[in-house]
Amino acid sequence: MVVGVDRGRYTCWLDDQVVVAMRARELGRKSVVVGDRVALVGDLSGGPDALARIVRIAERRSVLRRTADDDDPYERVIVANADQLVIVTALVDPPPRTGFVDRCLVAAFDAGVDPLLCLTKADLAADGAAEEFRRHWSALDLPVVTTRRDDEPVELEERLNGRLSVLIGHSGVGKSTLVNRLVPDAERATGGVSAVGKGRHTSTSAVALALPGGGWVIDTPGVRSFGLAHVSPASLLAGFPDLAEGAEECPPGCEHRSAEEGCALDEWVAEGHASPERLASYRYLLASRGDFVS
Structure with a gap:
């Protein structure tokens, strides 16, 4: 398994040891x-001073992607083969953003990865x-764990054991602090939050670390935006399962x-099946992607 990428060199975990490899020419432009999961030859x-070569990439079970912005056609693969996306959000400093969580939930549903919301700095x-x-x-079956800076993240650790989990969140929310507690010898750099409420980037590249209790945790650099240009309108709606059922009552081709234009989601929300905030978030994402102009 590839556990780190740095300037054309790939750190791989093979039989409980670390092997550094480069990509073979026959792979072409495959990322x-x-x-x-890769096949290696060579040393x-x-x-x-050993250097192997990656000659084959196994079929991916899941691919977690994002774009820089909602109108950016270039998608970035964050990680492959993840089982779980841990959305790390601080309750304060920086303040939490529901819109960011909604974007991550859409990406998780689109990738077929289980979401987990982790609230830090309680x-x-x-x-x-x-x-x-x-x-x-509240209308979703979304698992949530809460952590404190002075306590061990026991509940989070239990949910990570035996799985390949990727942590994602804004800079300064405490991802690397969590990783250092989960994997004591990780030594991931940590930083504070600026006076304008934005965290300083401390992790500069994604890295997978073995958990003491089994499984892997992937720490990623803090993100400022999570674009969804790669997600189709249908998949975007699937990321709002509390609204998707109500959309079944919409007329064909409903945007x-x-x-006023026949959408049944407003009545669905009025009946208490979902919150007005969720509908507003869904329509905001549609508008930001250019699926319609409000």
């Missing part, structure tokens, strides 16, 4: 990312802040703009 000793937040933030997804 190799963290989480890929597999793992010595300081010890800095006001009483009830976690419950209030979780309310936005889900508004009730």
Whole structure:
């Protein structure tokens, strides 16, 4: 398994040892990312000067992607073969954003990866802040864990064991701090949050780390945006399962703009099946992708 990528060199985990490899020419322009299962030839000793070659990439079970912006046609593969996407969001410093979580949920559903919401810095937040933030997804079967800076992330660790999980979130939310607690010898760099509420980038590349209890955790660089240009309108709606059922009552070809144009989602929300905030978020994502102009 590829566990790190750095300037054309791929760190691979093979039989409990680290092997550094380069990509063989016969692979052409195929990308190799963290989480890929690859076939190696050449010097597999793992010595300081050893260099193997990646000659084949196994079929991926899942591919987690994003684009820089919603109108950016170039998609970026974040990781391959992940089982679980851990959406790391601080309750304060920087403040949580429901829209970012919604984007990550869409990407997880599109990739066929299980989502998990991890709320950090609960010890800095006001009483009830976690419950209030979780309310936005009360209609979903979305697992949520809450962590504190002064406690071990026991519940999170239990949900990670035995799985390949990727952590993603804005800079400064505490991803690398969590990784250092989950994998004591990880030594991932950590940083604070600036005066304008934006975190400093501390992790510069994705890296997979073996968990003491089994499984892997992938730490990724903090992201400022999570574009969904690669997700089709149908998959975007699938990322809002609390709305998707109501959309079945819409007329054929409905673009889900508004009730005035025949969309049934407004009535679905009025009946209490989903929150107005979720519908607003869905329509905002549609508009930002250019699927319709509001």
